Amino acid sequence: xxxxxxxxxxxxxxxxxxxxxxxxxxxxxxxxxxxxxxxxxxxxxxxxxxxxxxxxxxxxxxxxxxxxxxxxxxxxxxxxxxxxxxxxxxxxxxxxxxxxxxxxxxxxxxxxxxxxxxxxxxxxxxxxxxxxxxxxxxxx
Ligand SMILES: [Zn+2]
Numbered sequence: 001x002x003x004x005x006x007x008x009x010x011x012x013x014x015x016x017x018x019x020x021x022x023x024x025x026x027x028x029x030x031x032x033x034x035x036x037x038x039x040x041x042x043x044x045x046x047x048x049x050x051x052x053x054x055x056x057x058x059x060x061x062x063x064x065x066x067x068x069x070x071x072x073x074x075x076x077x078x079x080x081x082x083x084x085x086x087x088x089x090x091x092x093x094x095x096x097x098x099x100x101x102x103x104x105x106x107x108x109x110x111x112x113x114x115x116x117x118x119x120x121x122x123x124x125x126x127x128x129x130x131x132x133x134x135x136x137x138x139x140x
Contacts (some may be wrong), residue, residue: 002035003065005054007101017076022101027066028082032059050097068122074098095123 004025014021025031036058042053070078070091075098077088097117100106106114 001065003031003062010101017086017088020084021077023066023069023075023077024079024086025068025082025086027078027080029063030083031081032062032066033061035062068092068096071121072096 004022006022006024006026008021009020009022010016016022017024019025022128023071036055039053039058043054045051045054066080069075070080070089071094072090073094073096075099079086079088081087095117097114099114099118100110105111
């Protein structure tokens with residue numbers, strides 16, 4: 001959820017399409033790499049753990065946010081290659097209903113439709129994959 005802290009920029013007049021605007025630098029590959037390197041270096045690690053595996057987990061978690069945003073039905077797209085290129089990208093297939101930025105809009109019928117869409121396209125498939133991986137791990 002950290003990448004979406006960029007919505008604070010709306011309060012300070014940062015335009016949506018700006019490098020620091022919503023779905024800009026904080027949704028980029030560079031941000032995911034830097035955040036993951038810093039956290040993998042700072043976080044305590046178990047005796048048998050690996051900082052490289054921790055980095056991989058943090059990087060894939062952070063990148064999944066932008067990738068899922070690029071599957072949504074609204075906004076300007078995701079600046080995956082910021083700060084080098086501030087072009088915004090979507091995937092050609094965008095089944096996930098975009099979430100409104102304002103709380104009041106989210107607490108309306110629109111919010112219910114967004115949650116239903118996210119349940120269908122994100123949470124249920126993620127739960128299915130997690131369940132299958134758990135079964136595979138227990139059987140192996
Ligand atoms: Zn986002």
